[in-house]
Amino acid sequence: MKKTLFLLMLLFLGVTYASAEKQAEIMFDRTTHDFGKFSEDSPKVKCVFTFTNTGDAPLVINQAVASCGCTIPDYTKEPIMPGKKGTIEVTYNGAGKYPGEFKKSITVRSNAKSELTRIYIKGEMTPKTVKSAKN
Known part of the structure; x- marks a missing residue:
């Protein structure tokens, strides 16, 4: 009787452990996008991060939060x-910001094995072109 109960308990633990191993895993094609230089005349730039679920369970993105209001992720x-x-499209809007270099982060929360992942955008916004007045 004790052996049967022990074997049943081992079987239950083994099945529980095996089913708990199924988990989503997120793998990005890249974690940083460099916009390079762009003008303050056209301050809005976009890029797309692509990721793959390399796990064995469905992957759900719960949230993507940017480090500031000038950066908007859509996932x-x-x-x-x-x-x-899947994709995360990131829009950076430099309108009203000082020209120069920037680096922003987007924190991605998911049900993946690594619950938090950070992706980054960077670039340099150059000053508006000044048009000279003809006299």
């Missing part, structure tokens, strides 16, 4: 199945 809302891809 795939539906679950990403194992082996499939």
Whole structure:
């Protein structure tokens, strides 16, 4: 009787452990995008980060939060199945900001094995072109 109970308990623990191992995993194609130089005349720039669910359970992005209000992330809302891809489109709007170099982070929260992932954008906004007045 004790052996049977012990074997049943081991079987239960083994099944529970095996089912708990299924987990989503997020892998980005790159974690930093460099916009390079762009003019304050056109201060809004966009890029797209692509990621793959390399795990064996559906991946859900719960939240993508930028480090400041000038950066807006938009991400795939539906679950990403194992082996499939999703995207995070990031818009940086430098209007009203001082020209110069910048680096911003976007914190991605998901149900992946690594719950938090950070991606970055950087670049340099150059001053507006000054048009000379003809006299």
